[in-house]
Amino acid sequence: MAKNEVVKNALARLVPSEVNGKKQVPFMGVDKYIPQGRKASPPISCAGQFPKDGNKVVMSLEAALEQCGLRDGMTVSTHHHFRNGDFVGNMLLQACAKMGKKDLMWFPSASFPCHEGAIELMEKGVIHHIEGSMNGPLGDYCTQGKMKGMGVLRSHGGRWQAIQDGEVHVDIAVIAAPTADPFGNANGVGGPAACGSLNFALADSLYADKVIVVTDNLVKFPCIPWQIQGNNVDAVVVVDKVGDPSKIVSGTTEITKSPERLLLAETIAEFLDKAGIMKNGFSFQAGAGGIALAFVLFLKERMKKKGVKARFVRGGSTKYLVEMLNEGLTDYILDGQTFDLYGVESMRDNPRHVATSPFTSYNYNGKGFFGTMLDAVVLGATEVDVNFNANVVTHSDGRLLHGIGGWQNCLFSNCTILAVPSVRDRIPVIVDEVTTLTGPGELIDVVATERGLCINPKRKDLLDAVKGSGLPIKDIRELQKETYDICGGKPNPPKRSDEPVAVVKWVDGTVIDSVWKIR
């Protein structure tokens, strides 16, 4: 990695002024950076150069990559709707290796442990570096300082923004599709690898120079719905299996069994109720983690008891959100990704279960985005500091093990609640300073732990709303002290060097923090 000047951003975090040869803008504060210029755009195509019968099927992924002009140094992208059951990311990287290509930038919307083979290809020089979420081994590899380029972590919305604004130019997008037709229309609601929507690949399909759809379920034109439009697709490849269905959607999403966490989930539901957020026409989002799922169930009971109906709930959808929709407790599910088969089927069959994209829901450099209209979101975090800044990508030992997902984008909701255990593996979660600042405290309204709820002092309205409610409201420093007392003081600082190995982008494309090589 080239030596790099490091500058201090508006949150006093040290960030490199240049990343992978591109000049960076340090984070300037929420809503402070105003972008200039026009959006990126793909080359103009010509239907005369495409088959008149609409059949774009080619023999193999290699043939498609050849046709699309794959060259050394290009950027190739994949999506992560198949999560840890994805086969196509590896197919692509192996094909690139077989074709003898070098120094590629791999730009997945997220990578998972199943993509661990990418490490070997980085060692061999096929892949230069990865920009995108690196869950598990690839993130670990990055924090060991072994990647040739710097990792760049973006939220779902930030990834859209980066493509849209031309910060990342995708040369060839490879889109795994559970169902597709020979023209390239594709969706995620049908076929053996059904995963719901394909919208993490939507920006790639719109902005990449070349687009390849890979499917194991080729249907006759037209493939309906066309979440990916064939009019943007250059070639279609049919393979045996695009992924392992058992890992794509599990069919069972686990609610936490821990009594403490159940209590926390219940308390958050109670908070929404007592703070007056849970009222007719409201909206909320909760993830698929154990606490979040339990929260949904507790909230649902309260909604039923009080006769409250939501206007919309945002998914990551699960069985529990689908049940709310089917029981008339919400008008709509607006869904970025389905986490189980109930979600997939509901998205396929219920017009009120609507697939959203990072553009609609999360893109900050647009004319607004859905995230700001949410009344409440319940999210997780690995660490929170006493100023409500939070970390979601590294552990306290400094290892990069998680992606940002939609987390940063959701912080713009009207009431952002981080549900965290106060202690994790005997390490306090509320710290003086987070290892990696992924979300600015000014956007985080409540830190909810099993030992009490800490409301951000700037949200006087929320503090007033729950006054006398009997809810366990606590000052965050008081809560921190409690956990320090239990754990025997502050957590050990991470053993890190002064060499940045990855950066965390804010939703507007500025750099909010760095991830450092571990010593």
Add this chain to the structure above:
Amino acid sequence: MAKNEVVKNALARLVPSEVNGKKQVPFMGVDKYIPQGRKASPPISCAGQFPKDGNKVVMSLEAALEQCGLRDGMTVSTHHHFRNGDFVGNMLLQACAKMGKKDLMWFPSASFPCHEGAIELMEKGVIHHIEGSMNGPLGDYCTQGKMKGMGVLRSHGGRWQAIQDGEVHVDIAVIAAPTADPFGNANGVGGPAACGSLNFALADSLYADKVIVVTDNLVKFPCIPWQIQGNNVDAVVVVDKVGDPSKIVSGTTEITKSPERLLLAETIAEFLDKAGIMKNGFSFQAGAGGIALAFVLFLKERMKKKGVKARFVRGGSTKYLVEMLNEGLTDYILDGQTFDLYGVESMRDNPRHVATSPFTSYNYNGKGFFGTMLDAVVLGATEVDVNFNANVVTHSDGRLLHGIGGWQNCLFSNCTILAVPSVRDRIPVIVDEVTTLTGPGELIDVVATERGLCINPKRKDLLDAVKGSGLPIKDIRELQKETYDICGGKPNPPKRSDEPVAVVKWVDGTVIDSVWKIR
């Protein structure tokens, strides 16, 4: 209008080398012009500059135009889903007049007699010129040579292409919406002015610098489906009425009652059957004209009798296509615009009735388009010549009275049939040379009249397929002679000057012909 060099294109038509200050490419032949460069793109926006609660409603259209920075000389666009029942086009133009703006280019996807008031605004200098279909009085005005700039006629696909490729830069798009939410999500399937889809405005919403949605049916976020995405919308204006529902969709679409035309419709259905085109899994498109509707009914009877099912039919949908869908005679309707309330309701309620856009169906400068995948289309024409070239925009007197619609785009089907009466108002329809060459003969396979079917000699396969079928196949020159005999010879040539007042674009953006000022 500036004096202008005129050059001969590949079809030997004289076309201006420059139009409204922009250099033109003369038509080079079907599939011959290969575009260069990258697509146009709108400015990058910033959610921080939009209301966090998603409410973009402003007081009035004037306030919205003010906010969007309307200035002299800008290009403002509207769509034509309301056809002759549109109110919003006039609202926009009147608001511009009231605001004292000058020299605007109005860029409707089509204009109708209801927009006749635009003439006064052209006289006053508010509107400099119109690019877009001019049905009726505005087209007539144009052929009188009274417009300050040149008219530019584009097909639905060509309009998308022109916006996409940056040939036409829309400064402010004004989108009339039967239903919308305060964020700007909008659709055409709900509300008193329901018109089906809004996809004629889709390119405008994606590429314009600023986008205003005008609705008379504001619903709570989220407006589902969002045919127009609020993330592209700057402002929302609520008005009493966006249009006259009785003129938007009539609820009754008339089948021809003329015995001769009914016979023609039946013969075309028979042709599709006997030529082997009507077979399981086939596809077709027919418009909403009297002959086309009758053709659909005759074809349907044949399909039922033979147990044939289509894979998809393309609309302009009507009751008759909807019945085919509901009776299981087609898997899908792929629909660009609904022509009656049955179409609107079906599009709203039936997931197999799919709204398409000019991008999916018609955009030539894309990676293919649906039009080439159609097995057959039945279209109209005002004139056809003996080389199968056809005219769809002017009458034989040279007056410009019709838009192109999707007509040019549909010519790419595998069997393009023009259904025309052999004689219209005592004027022969098959001529030596068409007044305005809108579609090249090489793409027109059959000219079908009540006096017989003329198959393009280059379609030997079709001639072979119907040999011995008993169908009334005729040589086109023979048919021409018959009608000349009846009408007493050639039609009078139009009395036209050598001053071009409008150009007809081909689907690739090149100029295929000119419309001349009438003497």
